[in-house]
Amino acid sequence: MQSVIFITGATSGFGAATARKFAENGWKVVATGRRLERLQALQDEFGAETVHIAQMDLTDPDSIQNALTGLPEDFRPIKCLFNNGGLALGTLPVPNAKPEDWRIMAETNMMGLVHMTTAAVPMLKEAGKGASIINVGSVAGNYAYKGGNFYGASKAFVRQFTMNLRTDLADTDIRVTDLAPGMAKSEFTKVRTYGDDEANEKFYEGADPILPEDIAETVWWLANLPPHLNVNVLEMMATCQTPAGFNIRRR
Ligand code: NDP
Ligand code: 8X3
Numbered sequence: 094m095q096s097v098i099f100i101t102g103a104t105s106g107f108g109a110a111t112a113r114k115f116a117e118n119g120w121k122v123v124a125t126g127r128r129l130e131r132l133q134a135l136q137d138e139f140g141a142e143t144v145h146i147a148q149m150d151l152t153d154p155d156s157i158q159n160a161l162t163g164l165p166e167d168f169r170p171i172k173c174l175f176n177n178g179g180l181a182l183g184t185l186p187v188p189n190a191k192p193e194d195w196r197i198m199a200e201t202n203m204m205g206l207v208h209m210t211t212a213a214v215p216m217l218k219e220a221g222k223g224a225s226i227i228n229v230g231s232v233a234g235n236y237a238y239k240g241g242n243f244y245g246a247s248k249a250f251v252r253q254f255t256m257n258l259r260t261d262l263a264d265t266d267i268r269v270t271d272l273a274p275g276m277a278k279s280e281f282t283k284v285r286t287y288g289d290d291e292a293n294e295k296f297y298e299g300a301d302p303i304l305p306e307d308i309a310e311t312v313w314w315l316a317n318l319p320p321h322l323n324v325n326v327l328e329m330m331a332t333c334q335t336p337a338g339f340n341i342r343r344r
Contacts, residue, residue: 097220098316099123099171101151101209102178104131106279107229110305111175111312116143118313123168125149125160126178142167151178151205152197154212161212170219173316176206176228181244181285195243202247203254210258214267222266223320227312228255230273232328236336244285248273252326259325268323270315275330277303303331 098115102108103124109131116122116139124135125147132146145168147160164171179202182194210226217224233241234248255271262269278297286292307329315324330336 095119095121096172096223097121097123097168097170098173098175099125099213100175100177101125101149101205103135104128106281106305107274107277107308107312108175108177109135110309111177112144113138114306114309114313115316121145121168123147123160123164123171151209152200154208157205157208157212161216170216171213172217172220172224173312174210174213174217174226175312176209176226178205179229179247181233181281182287184240184285186240187242190240190242198243198247202244203250206251207254214262217267218265224266225268225270225316226258227270227272227315230255230271230326232273232275232330232336235273235328238337256325259323266320268318268320270324271326272308272311272315273326273328274303274308275328275334276300277305277308277331279305300333301331302333303329 098120100108100112100122103112104126108126112122112124112135122144124132124144126132127148127150129148132148136144136146145165147163149156149160151157180198182197183190206228217226228251230251231245231248233245234252237245252271252273255269259269282296283290283293311327311329315327318324
């Protein structure tokens with residue numbers, strides 16, 4: 094029987110690259126996200142036997158439940174849940190950061206991930222040994238930077254939720270990982286700057302960021318590790334990025 098990976102945020106960046114990696118290597122893929130035309134293109138690329146698509150909004154618990162209920166028999170049980178869908182909105186420091194952006198990040202990065210996970214756990218249990226949940230955190234959850242405010246906090250939540258979840262699932266075979274990347278090239282910065290292509294280009298100028306394919310390779314490695322191994326936290330950065338030092342405001 095082929096293994097199944099359920100991916101949130103499969104319409105772009107890390108999620109789309111991971112969908113391709115798994116589809117090309119013999120897994121069945123459940124690709125989800127809000128942009129249906131992109132999901133459709135992914136399914137057209139690999140065929141409906143390999144890629145099942147479900148339009149799903151992480152901020153809407155009913156749409157998460159519907160995506161799971163609507164899974165065809167041959168896309169069950171889920172062996173790997175890639176909790177990847179998420180976003181940063183805004184780059185302004187407090188007090189200019191926008192509470193409305195914070196609400197959307199909370200509903201997507203935190204509550205969306207929590208609802209998705211809770212709803213999928215019964216199916217992951219069914220998959221038995223080797224099942225895994227891979228949550229996408231971020232270095233922004235481990236280190237502070239100006240303007241990181243709510244986004245970084247939402248990813249710190251992902252890290253701690255991962256650890257607590259692992260404890261809750263201690264009597265199961267389900268593995269849980271917080272995969273925390275640094276600067277990576279995707280549509281992330283475009284979304285963060287409300288669609289500003291120029292800001293997006295500038296952010297990556299002269300740098301060699303992590304690529305979505307690097308993340309796909311890492312997810313592949315994690316999902317295929319021997320069942321007795323659990324990577325709790327995996328933090329990764331492009332070689333061109335290093336953690337910031339402390340900032341000192343001098344008189
Ligand atoms: P992209 O913007 O390229 O992809 C984000 C994905 O999330 C899209 O597929 C989008 O799908 C989905 N998404 C956003 N909001 C929702 C929602 N409400 N419901 C369902 N899906 C949603 O960025 P990345 O690939 O870079 O981001 C993937 C994850 O990686 C995010 O959690 C991000 O925070 C994290 N991350 C990114 C880093 C980077 O530097 N790029 C570094 C560290 C972590 P759609 O819009 O179609 O719904
Ligand atoms: C994205 C990484 O450093 O741009 O999570 O916030 S960063």
